[in-house]
Amino acid sequence: MDVKYINPFIQAACDVFGTMLGTRIRRKALALKDMGCPTFDVTAIVGLSGRASGSVVLSVSRPVAFRIVETLLGYQTTEINADVADAVGELANMIAGAAKAKLEHYELSLGLPNVIVGRNHTLFFPTSVRPICILFDCDWGPLAIEAGLACSTAGTSSAETPATVSNASVQGVAP
Numbered sequence: 001m002d003v004k005y006i007n008p009f010i011q012a013a014c015d016v017f018g019t020m021l022g023t024r025i026r027r028k029a030l031a032l033k034d035m036g037c038p039t040f041d042v043t044a045i046v047g048l049s050g051r052a053s054g055s056v057v058l059s060v061s062r063p064v065a066f067r068i069v070e071t072l073l074g075y076q077t078t079e080i081n082a083d084v085a086d087a088v089g090e091l092a093n094m095i096a097g098a099a100k101a102k103l104e105h106y107e108l109s110l111g112l113p114n115v116i117v118g119r120n121h122t123l124f125f126p127t128s129v130r131p132i133c134i135l136f137d138c139d140w141g142p143l144a145i146e147a148g149l150a151c152s153t154a155g156t157s158s159a160e161t162p163a164t165v166s167n168a169s170v171q172g173v174a175p
Contacts, residue, residue, distance in 0.1 A: 006132045009056055009147040012098035016091060017138065021071045025136040025143065033131040033146055039121055040143065041065065042084060044092035047111030054129045054149035056099065058092035063141040080117050089113035
Protein backbone atom coordinates (compact mmCIF):
# COMPACT_ATOMS: atom_id res chain seq x y z
CA MET A 1 0.00 0.00 0.00
CA ASP A 2 1.39 3.38 -0.98
CA VAL A 3 1.90 5.67 2.00
CA LYS A 4 -0.23 8.40 0.44
CA TYR A 5 -3.24 6.12 0.91
CA ILE A 6 -2.65 5.72 4.65
CA ASN A 7 -2.89 9.42 5.53
CA PRO A 8 -6.71 9.50 5.19
CA PHE A 9 -6.96 6.69 7.76
CA ILE A 10 -4.57 8.42 10.17
CA GLN A 11 -6.39 11.74 9.83
CA ALA A 12 -9.78 10.05 10.17
CA ALA A 13 -8.72 8.29 13.39
CA CYS A 14 -7.37 11.52 14.87
CA ASP A 15 -10.51 13.44 13.89
CA VAL A 16 -12.95 10.81 15.18
CA PHE A 17 -11.20 10.40 18.51
CA GLY A 18 -10.99 14.17 18.94
CA THR A 19 -14.55 14.99 17.86
CA MET A 20 -16.51 12.01 19.17
CA LEU A 21 -14.47 11.15 22.27
CA GLY A 22 -12.81 14.45 23.17
CA THR A 23 -9.38 12.88 23.40
CA ARG A 24 -6.26 13.29 21.33
CA ILE A 25 -4.47 10.26 19.95
CA ARG A 26 -0.75 10.42 19.24
CA ARG A 27 0.93 8.33 16.56
CA LYS A 28 3.72 6.24 18.04
CA ALA A 29 4.92 3.96 15.25
CA LEU A 30 4.14 3.02 11.68
CA ALA A 31 5.15 -0.17 9.91
CA LEU A 32 4.09 -2.64 7.31
CA LYS A 33 1.76 -5.19 8.86
CA ASP A 34 3.50 -8.31 10.02
CA MET A 35 2.76 -11.00 12.53
CA GLY A 36 4.20 -8.75 15.26
CA CYS A 37 1.65 -5.98 14.84
CA PRO A 38 -0.21 -5.88 18.13
CA THR A 39 -3.86 -6.57 18.40
CA PHE A 40 -5.52 -5.59 21.61
CA ASP A 41 -8.51 -6.97 23.51
CA VAL A 42 -11.22 -5.51 21.27
CA THR A 43 -10.77 -5.37 17.50
CA ALA A 44 -13.26 -4.05 14.94
CA ILE A 45 -12.88 -4.72 11.22
CA VAL A 46 -14.65 -2.82 8.44
CA GLY A 47 -14.36 -4.15 4.89
CA LEU A 48 -13.94 -1.74 1.98
CA SER A 49 -14.91 -2.45 -1.62
CA GLY A 50 -15.21 -0.51 -4.86
CA ARG A 51 -12.46 0.50 -7.29
CA ALA A 52 -10.17 -0.70 -4.49
CA SER A 53 -10.74 -3.28 -1.80
CA GLY A 54 -9.35 -3.92 1.63
CA SER A 55 -10.09 -3.31 5.28
CA VAL A 56 -9.60 -0.91 8.11
CA VAL A 57 -9.06 -2.38 11.56
CA LEU A 58 -9.33 -0.63 14.93
CA SER A 59 -7.83 -2.56 17.83
CA VAL A 60 -8.02 -1.09 21.34
CA SER A 61 -6.87 -2.07 24.79
CA ARG A 62 -9.39 -2.73 27.57
CA PRO A 63 -8.93 0.70 29.21
CA VAL A 64 -9.51 2.43 25.88
CA ALA A 65 -12.58 0.28 25.15
CA PHE A 66 -14.07 1.07 28.57
CA ARG A 67 -13.50 4.81 28.14
CA ILE A 68 -15.08 4.69 24.68
CA VAL A 69 -18.22 3.21 26.25
CA GLU A 70 -18.16 5.72 29.08
CA THR A 71 -17.87 8.63 26.66
CA LEU A 72 -20.29 7.44 23.97
CA LEU A 73 -22.89 5.66 26.11
CA GLY A 74 -22.54 7.49 29.42
CA TYR A 75 -21.89 4.62 31.80
CA GLN A 76 -18.85 2.93 33.28
CA THR A 77 -18.04 -0.73 32.79
CA THR A 78 -15.14 -2.94 33.75
CA GLU A 79 -16.03 -5.94 31.62
CA ILE A 80 -16.20 -6.46 27.91
CA ASN A 81 -19.84 -6.81 26.92
CA ALA A 82 -22.08 -6.23 23.89
CA ASP A 83 -22.05 -2.45 24.46
CA VAL A 84 -18.25 -2.42 24.34
CA ALA A 85 -18.25 -4.40 21.09
CA ASP A 86 -20.93 -2.14 19.59
CA ALA A 87 -19.16 1.08 20.62
CA VAL A 88 -15.77 0.00 19.24
CA GLY A 89 -17.44 -1.28 16.07
CA GLU A 90 -19.23 2.03 15.59
CA LEU A 91 -15.98 3.95 16.13
CA ALA A 92 -14.26 1.81 13.46
CA ASN A 93 -17.19 2.51 11.15
CA MET A 94 -16.80 6.27 11.71
CA ILE A 95 -13.06 6.08 10.97
CA ALA A 96 -13.69 4.04 7.80
CA GLY A 97 -16.40 6.48 6.69
CA ALA A 98 -14.20 9.54 7.24
CA ALA A 99 -11.31 7.92 5.33
CA LYS A 100 -13.71 6.87 2.55
CA ALA A 101 -14.69 10.51 2.05
CA LYS A 102 -11.02 11.42 1.49
CA LEU A 103 -10.59 8.51 -0.96
CA GLU A 104 -13.70 9.27 -3.02
CA HIS A 105 -11.99 8.46 -6.35
CA TYR A 106 -12.08 4.77 -5.31
CA GLU A 107 -15.88 4.85 -4.96
CA LEU A 108 -15.63 2.78 -1.80
CA SER A 109 -18.49 1.06 -0.02
CA LEU A 110 -18.25 0.06 3.62
CA GLY A 111 -19.21 -3.29 5.05
CA LEU A 112 -20.72 -3.70 8.49
CA PRO A 113 -18.19 -3.71 11.32
CA ASN A 114 -17.24 -7.09 12.74
CA VAL A 115 -15.82 -7.21 16.26
CA ILE A 116 -13.43 -9.74 17.75
CA VAL A 117 -12.97 -9.87 21.52
CA GLY A 118 -10.05 -11.62 23.18
CA ARG A 119 -6.30 -11.73 23.24
CA ASN A 120 -3.80 -13.33 20.89
CA HIS A 121 -5.80 -13.18 17.68
CA THR A 122 -4.13 -12.65 14.35
CA LEU A 123 -5.72 -10.88 11.40
CA PHE A 124 -4.75 -11.79 7.87
CA PHE A 125 -5.45 -9.53 4.92
CA PRO A 126 -5.80 -10.93 1.40
CA THR A 127 -2.44 -11.60 -0.24
CA SER A 128 -3.00 -8.72 -2.69
CA VAL A 129 -3.30 -6.25 0.21
CA ARG A 130 -0.20 -5.11 2.09
CA PRO A 131 -1.59 -3.27 5.12
CA ILE A 132 0.13 -0.68 7.24
CA CYS A 133 -0.11 -0.81 11.03
CA ILE A 134 -0.18 2.48 12.94
CA LEU A 135 0.28 2.40 16.70
CA PHE A 136 -1.26 5.21 18.72
CA ASP A 137 -1.34 6.20 22.33
CA CYS A 138 -3.78 8.40 24.19
CA ASP A 139 -4.43 9.33 27.79
CA TRP A 140 -6.56 6.19 28.08
CA GLY A 141 -4.02 3.67 26.76
CA PRO A 142 -2.76 2.11 23.51
CA LEU A 143 -4.59 1.38 20.28
CA ALA A 144 -3.75 0.44 16.72
CA ILE A 145 -5.18 1.07 13.26
CA GLU A 146 -4.40 -1.31 10.42
CA ALA A 147 -5.39 -0.30 6.91
CA GLY A 148 -4.80 -1.87 3.56
CA LEU A 149 -6.17 -1.24 0.09
CA ALA A 150 -5.48 -2.87 -3.24
CA CYS A 151 -6.77 -1.41 -6.48
CA SER A 152 -9.15 -3.54 -8.48
CA THR A 153 -7.47 -4.74 -11.65
CA ALA A 154 -10.48 -4.19 -13.90
CA GLY A 155 -10.32 -0.73 -15.40
CA THR A 156 -7.32 0.36 -13.37
CA SER A 157 -4.27 1.74 -15.09
CA SER A 158 -0.83 1.05 -13.69
CA ALA A 159 -0.63 4.72 -12.71
CA GLU A 160 -3.52 4.14 -10.27
CA THR A 161 -2.09 1.02 -8.71
CA PRO A 162 -0.52 1.80 -5.34
CA ALA A 163 3.08 0.77 -4.93
CA THR A 164 4.09 -1.46 -2.07
CA VAL A 165 6.07 0.37 0.58
CA SER A 166 8.98 -0.81 2.60
CA ASN A 167 9.52 -0.06 6.26
CA ALA A 168 12.16 2.46 5.23
CA SER A 169 9.83 4.42 2.95
CA VAL A 170 7.08 5.53 5.30
CA GLN A 171 8.13 9.16 5.31
CA GLY A 172 5.53 11.67 4.27
CA VAL A 173 2.90 10.05 6.45
CA ALA A 174 0.83 12.36 8.63
CA PRO A 175 2.24 12.66 12.17
